[in-house]
Amino acid sequence: MTASAQERxxxxxxxxxxxxxxxVVELAERLGVPTVTVRRDVAALADDGKLERTHGSVSLPADATGWWPAGRGRVIGMLVPGVGGYFDEVVAGASAAxxxxxxxxxxxxxxYGADSGREQVDRLLESDVGGLLLAPDWTPGRGLRGSEWLAGLPVPAVLVERRAEPATPAAQLDAxxxxxxxxxxxxxxxxAELGHGSVLLAARSDTRTAHEVRAGYTAAVQQLGxxxxxxxxxxxxxxxxxDLAERIAEAARSGIRAALVHNDQDAMQLPALLRAHGLRVPEDVALVAYDDVYAALSDPPLTAVAPPKRAVGAEALGLLLRRLGAGDELPVHQTELLPTLKVRRSCGGPV
Structure with missing residues (x-):
């Protein structure tokens, strides 16, 4: 039965x-209603003063009692391990939302390694923030263990690109x-679809992403045979x-002609260095980068795994605002978003 306009x-x-x-697009998906119908309903509600529209999003206006939506006028503190790389897009997504x-x-x-996360959070709290988005330092092999202070924060918090150890109090935080x-x-x-029966992994070991990439590699090679x-x-x-180029060249001579490299900055060094070994990307070595921050700017442009960085920031911000609005009535959310593969020239064709 089709819902009436009033019900919608x-x-x-x-x-x-x-x-x-x-x-609006997310609203249409959530309600199972065509986007064009939702846009029409939103326009009617905005004309009646019941909604406000801003750059493709909708929110509630202040009513006569002075009530505001959870985000209106809020200041949100965000802790990240650095700028000028991966977290730039995460911050941009959160800021836009x-x-x-x-x-x-x-x-x-x-x-990373400065052990200053708690100090930085204290400074953010001094700015009277209403909630926190947190990507604190993460230690390989230990995760966020040792960060029990995260569970005692005086305002709601959402972990961003982080997950607390299950047995710790911080595991009750949204993420x-x-x-x-x-x-x-x-x-x-x-x-594998291109015909490679073996793929080298070259990866860092000092971040959560690197840790997850390594664990994912072991699982993926087993799953794919x-x-x-x-x-x-x-x-x-x-x-x-x-040294990395030499290792990849040795592997290519032994028949392993594909590599996944974490991260973009490291992968971008390889095409020129491999040419010194008489190897071309992608003709002799198929190359895939992980992160997709700078991969498109390489020569040749690098095929890259693209984590949904902006979407992670936006989703974390939205979850925090829902937490601010609903408090403990909202169940703990621990959400994972799936990366995509941006196919460019560097992985070549079938072998």
């Missing part, structure tokens, strides 16, 4: 009240992450890149 509009208002702010909801994000930076293990599987499946050569540890230095 009631459901739209209920969904916006729950979310605080929501994109905050703006659409009438909120704003302020940033704190706690670099939004990329599923990097799925990203590795997608990359290796593509290379590929051979599993030893993982190459990446040393991001001029000498380290030369």
């Amino acid at each position: 509009r009631t459901r739209i208002l209920d969904a916006v009240r729950e979310a605080g702010s929501i994109r 905050a703006t659409a909801a009438g909120a704003r994000v302020i940033l704190g930076i706690a670099p 939004v992450c990329s599923n990097h293990r799925h990203g590795v599987l997608v990359a290796l499946r593509r290379l 590929l051979a599993e050569p030893p993982v190459i540890d990446v040393d991001s230095s001029p000498r380290g890149y030369q």
Whole structure:
């Protein structure tokens, strides 16, 4: 039975009240209604003063009692391990979602290994933030263990590209992450479809992404029935890149002619260095990068696994606003978003 316009509009208002702010496309998906119909209903509700529209998103206006949606006027603190790379797009996604909801994000930076996450969070709290998006330092092999203070924060918090150990108090925090293990599987499946029976992995070991990429590699080669050569540890230095190119060249001479490299910055060094060994990308070596921050700017452009970085930031911001609006009535959400593979020239054709 088709819902009436009044029923649809009631459901739209209920969904916006729950979310605080929501994109029209997402609203249509949630309600199972064509986007064009939702846009028409949203326009009618906006004309009646029941909704506000901003750049493809909708939110509730202030009513006569002065009530505002969860995001209106909020200041959200966001902790990241650095800028100028992966987390730039995560921050951009969160900031855009905050703006659409009438909120704003302020940033704190706690670099890997500096052990300054708690100090930076304290500074954000001094700015009277209403909630926190947190990507604190993550130690390989330990995860977020040792970060019990995360469970005692005075405001709601959402972990971003992080997941607390199950047995720790911080495991009760909301979290939004990329599923990097799925990203590795997608990359290796593509290379297997091209005829590669073995794929080298060259990866860092100092971040959560690197840890998940390595774990995903072991699982993917087993699932796809590929051979599993030893993982190459990446040393991001001029000498380290030369050594990496030599290792890949040796593997190519032995018949392993495909490599997945974490991350873009490291993968971009390889085409020129491999040419010194008489090898071309992709004619002699198929190359896939992980992160897709700079991969399209390489020569040749690199096929890359693209974690949904902006979407992670936006989803985390939206989840935090829902938490601010609903409090403990909202169940703990721990969400994983799936990376995609951006196919460019560097992985070549069938072998």
